[in-house]
Amino acid sequence: MKVASPRQRLLRNTWFYVAAFLTTAFVATPILFALFGGFKDNQQLRDNALGLPNPWNTENYTDVLAASTFWRQLANSVGIALATTFIVVMAAAMVAFVFARYAFRGREVLFMLFATGMMFPFAVAVLPLFVILRTMGMLNSPLGVILPQAAFGLPLTIIILRSFFRAIPAEVEEAAVIDGAGPWRFFTTIMLPMARPALATVSVLALVNSWNSFLLPLVVLQESQWWTLPIGATRFSGQFSTDTAKVLAFVMLAMLPALIFYAFAERHLISGLTAGSTKG
Amino acid sequence: MTLSQTSRPSSAEGRLANDGGGNRSRRRPAGRPSGGSIAGFIAPGLVLFSCFVLLPVAFAAYVGFYRWNGLGGIPTDFIGLDNYRNILSDSVFIGDLGRSAIIIVLSLAVQLPLAFALAMLLHQRFPGRTVFRLLFFVPYVLTEAVTAILFGLVFSPRQGFADQLLAAVGIDAEIGWLSDRSIVLYVVFGVLTWKFFGFHMILFLAGRQNIPDELYEAAAIDGATGAQSFRRITLPLMGPTIRITIFLSIIGVVQLFDLVWVLTQGGPFHASETMAITMYDQGFQRNQVGYASALSIVMFLLSLIFALFYQRFVLKRDLQGAITGNAGNQGGRS
Numbered sequence: 268m269k270v271a272s273p274r275q276r277l278l279r280n281t282w283f284y285v286a287a288f289l290t291t292a293f294v295a296t297p298i299l300f301a302l303f304g305g306f307k308d309n310q311q312l313r314d315n316a317l318g319l320p321n322p323w324n325t326e327n328y329t330d331v332l333a334a335s336t337f338w339r340q341l342a343n344s345v346g347i348a349l350a351t352t353f354i355v356v357m358a359a360a361m362v363a364f365v366f367a368r369y370a371f372r373g374r375e376v377l378f379m380l381f382a383t384g385m386m387f388p389f390a391v392a393v394l395p396l397f398v399i400l401r402t403m404g405m406l407n408s409p410l411g412v413i414l415p416q417a418a419f420g421l422p423l424t425i426i427i428l429r430s431f432f433r434a435i436p437a438e439v440e441e442a443a444v445i446d447g448a449g450p451w452r453f454f455t456t457i458m459l460p461m462a463r464p465a466l467a468t469v470s471v472l473a474l475v476n477s478w479n480s481f482l483l484p485l486v487v488l489q490e491s492q493w494w495t496l497p498i499g500a501t502r503f504s505g506q507f508s509t510d511t512a513k514v515l516a517f518v519m520l521a522m523l524p525a526l527i528f529y530a531f532a533e534r535h536l537i538s539g540l541t542a543g544s545t546k547g
Numbered sequence: 548m549t550l551s552q553t554s555r556p557s558s559a560e561g562r563l564a565n566d567g568g569g570n571r572s573r574r575r576p577a578g579r580p581s582g583g584s585i586a587g588f589i590a591p592g593l594v595l596f597s598c599f600v601l602l603p604v605a606f607a608a609y610v611g612f613y614r615w616n617g618l619g620g621i622p623t624d625f626i627g628l629d630n631y632r633n634i635l636s637d638s639v640f641i642g643d644l645g646r647s648a649i650i651i652v653l654s655l656a657v658q659l660p661l662a663f664a665l666a667m668l669l670h671q672r673f674p675g676r677t678v679f680r681l682l683f684f685v686p687y688v689l690t691e692a693v694t695a696i697l698f699g700l701v702f703s704p705r706q707g708f709a710d711q712l713l714a715a716v717g718i719d720a721e722i723g724w725l726s727d728r729s730i731v732l733y734v735v736f737g738v739l740t741w742k743f744f745g746f747h748m749i750l751f752l753a754g755r756q757n758i759p760d761e762l763y764e765a766a767a768i769d770g771a772t773g774a775q776s777f778r779r780i781t782l783p784l785m786g787p788t789i790r791i792t793i794f795l796s797i798i799g800v801v802q803l804f805d806l807v808w809v810l811t812q813g814g815p816f817h818a819s820e821t822m823a824i825t826m827y828d829q830g831f832q833r834n835q836v837g838y839a840s841a842l843s844i845v846m847f848l849l850s851l852i853f854a855l856f857y858q859r860f861v862l863k864r865d866l867q868g869a870i871t872g873n874a875g876n877q878g879g880r881s
Contacts, residue, residue, distance in 0.1 A: 280673050287679045290665060293741065294682055300708045301697050316711035354595070362592040365585050377589065384600050386854060388802040390823040391847040394830040394839050395603035395610065398617060418599035421592055450584050481692040481805040482823075486831060497692035501809055504696045511700055518700075521693045529688045533681060536688070541749055 298522070305516030312512055327516035337520065339492070340499035344524075347409050347416075347484075347495060348477035355417040355473050356466060359424035364454050366425070367432035368440065378429075384422035390482065392419075397486050411487040412495075416477050424469045427542060431465035432458060471532065471539035478525065496521050604847065610840040617836030630841035640842070643822045646732055647800045653736050654796045662744045662792075666751030667781075680752070684745040691742065695809035698738045699725070725811055728818040735807055735819045742806065743799075747792050754788030755781070787862075794857055801850045822846050 304312060305327050306320040315321070331337050365371075366378055396415055397406075405411035435458065443453045459466070481497045488494055494502065500521045504514045529536055611630055613622035634640050669680050686694070701708040702724035709724055724734045758781065766776045804823035807813065813820030813828070820828075826846065830839030 279671075283668060283671060283673050284675075286665075286668055287675070291679065291682055294686055294745075297697055297701050297708070297741070298685070300701060304700075313706045316706065316708055317715055358592040358595055361588040365588040369585060371582070371585055377593070380601075381592075381596060384596060386847075386851050387600060387604055388798075388823075388846060388850055390802045390804055390826060391607065391843040391850075392600065392603040394826065394836065394843055395606040396599065397831070398610075398836070399598075399603055399606065414595065415599040418595045421596050421600075425592070450588070454588075475688075479690045479692075479805075481690070481809075482827075497690050497805075500693050500696055504699070511703070511706065514696065515700060518693055518697050522689050522697075525688050525690065526685070529685070537684065537749055540687070540746070541753055 301515045301519045301522070304512055305519045307512050309510065309512050312515075324512075327513045328520065330513065331517050331520055336491075336499060336503075337517070340494050340496045341524070343409070343493055344478060344495040344497075347412055348474050350409070350413045351416045351420070351477040352470050352473040354413065355420040355424055356470055358417065359421050359469070360428055360459065360462070360466070361454070362421070363425045363428035364432050364458055365450075367429045369450075378425075381422050381425050384419070385426075387419075389419055393482055393486060396483070400487060406487055407490050407493060409488075409493055412480070412484050415483060416480060417473075420473050420476060424473065427469050428462065428465055431462055435461055467535055468539045468542055471535045472542075475525075475536070475540070496524075607840040607843045607847075610837055611844050612841075613837045615837040615840075616834040617830070618834070622837060624837075626837075630838050631845070633838065634842055634845055639817050639820060639825055640822070640845075642817055643820055643825055646819070647803075647821065649732060650736055650739070650800050650803070651797050653733075654739075654800070655793060657736075658740045658744055659747055659789075659792060659796065661740070662747035663751050663789075665744070666748045666755055669748070669752055670755045680749075683748055686742050686744075687746045687749075689742070691805035692809045694738070694742055695806045698741075699810055702734060726815055728815055731811060731815065731819045735810060738806065738810065739803075747796070750788055750792050751785070754785045758784045790861055794854075794862065797857075798850055798854065801846055801853075822849075 300316075303320055304316075306323045306325065307315070308324050308326075311320060311324075362381070366374060392415075400406055400411045400415075405414075439457060439461075440453060443457055448456070479497070480495070484493075484495045484498050488498060491499075491502070500517060503517050507513050507517075610622055612625060612627060614624040614626050614629070615622035665683060669676050669683075704710060704721060704723065704726070707724070710721060713720070713722070722730070725731055762780050762784075763776050766780060771779070800821070802823055803821045804827065807819055807821055808824055808827070811819045813824040822842070823846070826839050826842045829835040829842060
């Protein structure tokens with residue numbers, strides 16, 4: 268860790284850039300293949316898979332964007348993600364709040380109960396869940412995806428929010444109680460607004476998990492009107508298996524919302540995803 | 548303290564919450580909520596959790612003892628442990644275990660060291676490192692299923708990107724990336740690495756950034772070389788991060804489904820099949836619901852045993868029990 272001479276630093280930086288650019292190539296190549304592939308036609312894809320499109324052909328993208336299915340699936344994905352997030356965050360915040368602020372008999376048992384939920388891999392529950400949803404008549408309904416997703420998101424959300432609620436000083440609560448606030452008012456008017464950073468973190472987690480969710484919508488949403496983007500994309504690629512260029516355009520467009528979200532909410536996203544897994 | 552909308556606690560919750568507050572909450576001043584209001588806060592979450600997490604898992608445990616095609620009411624053909632015996636002698640399941648082990652070993656030997664090295668790289672100061680950090684995390688942001696479609700096309704025969712790239716450098720062999728039983732698992736692993744290394748890298752980077760610079764400065768004053776600082780400071784202090792990352796890698800393999808299912812459907816001839824795919828195939832495509840439920844339970848037990856073992860013996864010092872968070876400090880005795 269001595270101060271390096273300019274020459275050493277140059278040499279060092281050169282190696283850094285070599286490694287960084289190699290990794291960039293590894294990461295970017297498949298994505299660029301999709302991006303440019305979408306601008307080619309299938310003839311070009313066969314003769315010129317590696318180069319830039321020539322001529323640039325926008326038909327694949329405009330075809331996908333002109334079809335109502337893509338927009339419908341995008342709307343389904345967004346709607347299901349928002350509903351899941353709202354439900355899991357509200358339900359978890361209420362539970363986390365009483366776990367963090369009040370002592371009552373059975374609190375630790377209940378907390379353990381929720382926390383062991385972290386141990387259930389989703390794949391374990393999907394089959395019985397399917398049978399139960401069928402019995403309840405919730406197949407082919409977005410609720411059949413939303414409610415289980417929210418339920419499986421509860422443990423982690425509760426754990427993260429509980430530690431946050433705990434850190435809020437007792438004086439805040441005393442002041443609220445002196446002003447005559449009951450637990451509900453204390454919770455809604457003071458705790459929730461104070462918890463905004465933590466709520467943002469868990470919301471991002473819930474949004475991303477729902478957005479990426481595949482197995483549950485795959486078995487629950489059998490009718491095309493409710494398909495989410497991941498389901499729609501796999502069906503599309505099956506249906507147009509000979510039209511590679513069009514599938515690439517669809518894939519690129521399906522990746523775009525996540526990329527845009529990442530570009531704007533990078534910090535929240537990274538802190539949410541890392542908090543989510545290290546607390547587990 | 549009154550909560551109009553929260554009454555109706557189930558009897559159990561009412562009992563649990565009854566002596567809530569009481570004299571027990573020393574830290575908490577007045578304004579103790581009634582048992583009813585505590586139950587009201589917990590009820591929505593508990594109902595949701597019971598219906599969609601606990602009930603299904605209990606139901607799987609129950610159905611696992613029956614032969615059942617999933618149709619009509621409840622299962623009736625009780626066969627005891629037969630499903631479990633069959634699982635243990637099912638060559639596909641045994642194969643799943645072997646393939647999972649291969650992926651785990653490769654992850655620990657290739658993917659995590661790669662992520663670690665890149666994290667060390669990105670911790671250095673050099674122009675542009677923020678951009679690289681952003682770029683390297685991109686694959687993790689993408690949906691697994693969509694990523695798998697993309698790689699299906701990258702590795703498609705002849706006109707796929709991979710074959711074309713080889714042709715461009717003069718190798719004209721047609722490699723059955725996804726159709727050759729002897730290599731498909733490694734191709735899947737390559738895609739998994741592409742998808743997930745950025746995530747581990749970010750964890751490592753965060754761990755590295757938590758080590759105070761003063762330690763390195765002090766070491767440098769004492770004449771330590773870069774390699775010595777790395778071995779004596781970086782590695783030991785990154786221990787907790789490394790152990791967590793290993794844990795996440797291994798536990799992730801048990802549920803591996805989306806990416807592999809869309810990419811290969813577990814094929815050809817089970818050559819890239821995972822436990823979750825076997826379960827899906829048996830339960831949803833062959834209607835062996837009893838058998839697949841037992842398989843779910845086996846997957847659950849495997850993760851549970853591994854998690855408990857790992858936490859007991861490996862993570863103990865780092866976490867004091869990750870499942871309970873830091874409940875131990877405050878709970879129970881309050």
